[in-house]
Amino acid sequence: MPQISAHCKALNNTLEKMDCSGEMKALLKTPQRELIVELPLKKDDGSIAIFKGYRVQDNNSRGPYKGGLRFNENVDLDHFRDLASVMTWKTALVDIPFGGAKGGISCNPKDLSENELETLTKRFIEKTSMLFGPSLDIPAPDMGTGPREMTWLMSAFEKLHGYSPGAVTGKPVEFGGIEGRVEATGKGVALFTKWACEEEDIDLSSRRVAIHGFGNVGSHAAMILSEMGATIVAASDASGGWYNPKGLDITELRSEQGKEFADREIEGEKISSSDVLSIDCDILIPAAIENTLTKDNANSVKARLIVEAANLPTTTEAEEILEEKGVTIVPDILANSGGVTVSFFEWAQNSQNFPWKKEKVDRELESLLKSAWNNLVQSRTEAKESYRQTAYDIAINRVRVAMLKKGFR
Numbered sequence: 001m002p003q004i005s006a007h008c009k010a011l012n013n014t015l016e017k018m019d020c021s022g023e024m025k026a027l028l029k030t031p032q033r034e035l036i037v038e039l040p041l042k043k044d045d046g047s048i049a050i051f052k053g054y055r056v057q058d059n060n061s062r063g064p065y066k067g068g069l070r071f072n073e074n075v076d077l078d079h080f081r082d083l084a085s086v087m088t089w090k091t092a093l094v095d096i097p098f099g100g101a102k103g104g105i106s107c108n109p110k111d112l113s114e115n116e117l118e119t120l121t122k123r124f125i126e127k128t129s130m131l132f133g134p135s136l137d138i139p140a141p142d143m144g145t146g147p148r149e150m151t152w153l154m155s156a157f158e159k160l161h162g163y164s165p166g167a168v169t170g171k172p173v174e175f176g177g178i179e180g181r182v183e184a185t186g187k188g189v190a191l192f193t194k195w196a197c198e199e200e201d202i203d204l205s206s207r208r209v210a211i212h213g214f215g216n217v218g219s220h221a222a223m224i225l226s227e228m229g230a231t232i233v234a235a236s237d238a239s240g241g242w243y244n245p246k247g248l249d250i251t252e253l254r255s256e257q258g259k260e261f262a263d264r265e266i267e268g269e270k271i272s273s274s275d276v277l278s279i280d281c282d283i284l285i286p287a288a289i290e291n292t293l294t295k296d297n298a299n300s301v302k303a304r305l306i307v308e309a310a311n312l313p314t315t316t317e318a319e320e321i322l323e324e325k326g327v328t329i330v331p332d333i334l335a336n337s338g339g340v341t342v343s344f345f346e347w348a349q350n351s352q353n354f355p356w357k358k359e360k361v362d363r364e365l366e367s368l369l370k371s372a373w374n375n376l377v378q379s380r381t382e383a384k385e386s387y388r389q390t391a392y393d394i395a396i397n398r399v400r401v402a403m404l405k406k407g408f409r
């Protein structure tokens, strides 16, 4: 039985109460374009493997389609549809001039050599390049991809279209990337945690935080939150977790990137990855994959505040249980929006052909995210709804207005 994410419920609720035609609702709910391509690859040993590549372009009423490329075994078209829709609401909520998209390749990057991955990534662009471009659709890193893959994408794109750094974001700084993009999502998560604590009258510096998922987003959020004074009592990756009520040494945890948690020896108690979700803490940050918080574990969550660093980490049923328990949730479309926001700065930098300084990136990021937060808090007080529902109301309305005013392009 597939898990239904809290995203679907919030989307449906907003559409239900929205004063617009059924046709408009259908347009807001479904992607504008979907492409699936076959990707044959000659492997290093001479054998042939066949992969599938996807791009779902959800909506471009407010600007070019924008969203990451995911390399993961457990992806399919439905998955990308939800993730692309999430991007549309995320970019609208923080009010940057983009739409939403998502895509990737159904593969396990760990099973491929670097050479195979490079060929596969470039083949993906060769087969889909008609979709992409700085004013059309701009890919970025997501699960299983990072600056290295973005360089390959850009290189394949430029072979066909000439120099165009703005066609991809999340590139290395040396190829037109922007300072601060790598840590941007984690930084945003930390900032929203701080602001949510202020709003809920929680003193962050005396609070215990648990982080489920220690990839790029989770590890940066952990580091910045500990710099803000919070105590990171638990953290996990897919192999297992660590718990220390006095606080884990985040610098040490980050120092051996790539080494699985289960194989480490650090000060604390070894626990399972899922134990982190029910550990005794004040703030829980799901930073791993979709559908982490379900009806089976939501009841055992002890945290009072959840900040969704991953996309779609909470199912509808889990959300109902958590709301019943009085847990506040900062939804993914806001909580992890720091990444795409700095992608927007990178795209602006590329069109100016002039590099932004790190201080400027930090300043603009904090200012843009704070405006989105203030707007959400104010609207939520008026609407008396959850952060998620209010966020969807704001974002979907912005997209609806753009579609109407621009006349359904």
Ligand code: GLU
Residues within 6 Å of the ligand: 066, 067, 068, 069, 138, 139, 140, 141, 142, 143, 169, 311, 336, 337, 339, 340, 341, 343
């Ligand atoms: N993959 C990231 C996300 O889900 C970043 C997308 C981007 O920068 O375009 O928000």
